[in-house]
Amino acid sequence: MRVGVLGPLTVRAADGEPVNVTGAKARTLLVRLLVAPGRPVSEDRLVDALWGLRDAAPPVHPYGSLQGQVSRLRAALDRAEPGGAGRARLVHGEGGYRLRLEPGELDAERFTGLLARARSGAPTTERRVELLGAALELWSGEAYAGHTGDPAVRAAAGRLEEERLAAQEELLDLRVHLGEQHAVLGELDELVAAHPLRERLRAVQLRALYRAGRQADALAAYEELRGRLAGDLGLDPDPALTALRQAILRQAPDVERTFGPLTDSSPEPAPAA
Known part of the structure; x- marks a missing residue:
């Protein structure tokens, strides 16, 4: 089953x-x-x-x-x-x-299992990309679609959706690292539009734009985020993101070396009340 x-x-x-x-x-x-x-x-x-x-x-x-x-x-x-x-x-x-379900019968369980393998057991970047892609292919819509009126279901769906977004960030980051920046820019634009305050996602977008030869667009994306954080939350960008901006301004030949790989994903800050 x-x-x-x-x-x-x-x-x-x-x-x-x-x-x-x-x-x-x-x-x-x-x-x-x-x-x-x-x-x-x-x-x-x-x-x-x-x-x-x-x-x-x-x-x-x-x-x-x-x-x-x-x-x-x-x-x-x-x-x-x-x-x-x-x-x-x-x-x-x-x-x-x-x-009672057997291991692997629930798609949510297979999803989290593939993520765990990608994050801890994959020997190469290419294998991590493969595992993350397989995990994301399991999705066909919102988690528990049409059933999130129940608080317990809504909480479970929220956890899965956060894992999904984190996996998307990781996959796009890895693909940029592999030189596929041109191929992922469209997807990055869509995700940033949906999650404009998510700093890790913005970092991936900045890196992809810079590596695609679009330095001015990368800097403009940073400024757009900085304005949103200040206006909506009264916050400054994360220091690591600011360091990435400085690397782009200096036209650093390898922004990965300057900024470092992204390994963690924080939930998007909630809008101020």
Whole structure:
């Protein structure tokens, strides 16, 4: 069985055939269990996720209604793995319900596994690029798309989206290092437009512009970020980014040597209240 949350919710049988989980409540139940596969979720939390304060017409007997949604979800899982193996994945025990998945069956788990391999075990830059690219190809939209009304799901989606953006930054940085600056400038422009205060992303953009022979555009991008940080947050650019600007002003032959490789990614600062 394969389950996808890096985009619209999907369930597929082992042969790749899609399995329809009928009913919005059954899909909500599945998503809530997928936030922490293998760990129990209490019936109280599941009832709140399915109805809670957001439902205009909550059931008179919510725990009985929860049992009905559990049965519906088990039937869908059985279509993915016939013979009772599918329904056996949804277990009730001490602490509530839990969904048992095998390693690699959830795309979010494969994504984080590929990132870990790229960051710690890849022997070459080219191999890191390959692993990061494979991780990003797993995405088909926003994480847990259409199901982030639940705070627990929203938090899990936020963590995955941050990892996705960090992986994009790392991949683009590595491709610039490999001399592919012209090829990545369009993608960099789109990401910077979506995340204008993210300094690491700007550093990759500045480096790519400079290596593409566009020194003036690199300096203009720095000034645009500096103005935004000052106006929106009352902050100055990170010293490392300022050092990169100075290297570009000096027309340093190798900005990587001057600035150093980017290894960390900080979340984009929240707008001031």
